[in-house]
Every structure is written in structure tokens, then in C-alpha cells.
Amino acid sequence: MSTATPDTSASHQRPALRIAVITCSDTRGIREDTAGAALEDLIRAEGWEVIDRLVVRDERTLISSAIIRAADDLDADIIITCGGSGLSLRDVTPEATRDVCEREVPGIAEAMRAYSLTITPYAMLSRALCMQRGRHLVINFPGSEKAARENWEGVKAVLPHAVSMMAGEGHGK
DSSP states (O other): OOOOOOOOSTTSOOOOOEEEEEEEOSSOOTTTOHHHHHHHHHHHHTTOEEEEEEEEOSOHHHHHHHHHIIIIITOOSEEEEESOOSSSTTOOHHHHHHHHOSEEOHHHHHHHHHHHHTTOGGGGGOOOOEEEETTEEEEEEOSSHHHHHHHHHHHGGGHHHHHHHHTTOOTTO
16 A cells, blocks of 8 residues: 655755644653653754753643643744653643644544554554644654654654644645
8 A cells, every 4th residue: 555755855845843842751851851852853853943842740730831831932833742642540641732722633643653553553552642722733742762753753744734734824835
């Protein structure tokens, strides 16, 4: 089965995206956050800007507040949460995301799981969401560095187009 791949060639102009990374963890600080650090490196490798990177505890209100701040105060195009989307009872990132976002974008979360399923059957245990808060995209990534890298590879190519669409620029960009 063949799937279409978005154009990621150098001639395809990509906007300079502004991205915030929020790691949700009770056990890691910024120094121990290898998944968030890896995502920061991957974002910068695309020529995009990381406007904030922080770690918050696995508390629904703290995660929601960090998402609101990244969207409303920092004006991030994309907010990546890292961690808290599994089956542990402390994993509340999808619920926190749903609390402060209006519209689901299920295809991105489905694509992340589908991509990861080619690598591990454990991908089906992810409860990750992708949602919009106004014109800001919030994507729940897994908390392990390996899984975060894999999920990034599965979705990075569509992010510029998603941001353009949310900005009302249509399909021509």
C-alpha cells in the first residue's frame, strides 16, 4: 500500500514556526528531560524556533495553564506536550489538553500512532490527542525520547501546512 508523502524538499518553502515544548512529568526536571531536549533539537534542525521549553508536574491544572500561556501569552504556533499520554493514572495530559482546546485534529494523533505501530505494538496504548486552541495547534507527544523522536518523524512534514491553514492562508501556501 502506497501513501502520499508531503513535499519536504528544500524548494518547498517552510514558514518559520514558533513552537513551545511542555514536558509533563513528576520525575524529571529540565536537565533530565531527554525527550523535550530531543524535540528541541529536532525543531531547530527544521529551522524553526523553540520559544519556550519547560517541565510541569503531571497535574491537570498545571498542564492546562502551561498550554494557555504558550498559546495566549507566547503566541506559539504549535504547542508540543511531552509525556503524560499513557495509561498510568497520573497521565492526564490528554484531559488537560481537552480542558483548554476547542477542536480536535484527530488525523495527526492517528498518524503518530500509525507511524509508531510500524515500530512497536505498544503505540496502540497511546491516548495522545491533537487539538486546536484558536489558531494554535496542541500535540501530545510521548514522554520517552525514542518515542518522541519517532512521533516527530511521523508528523513534522505537515506542520507548516497546518499552521498556514489555521492562519487562514488556504491550500495555496
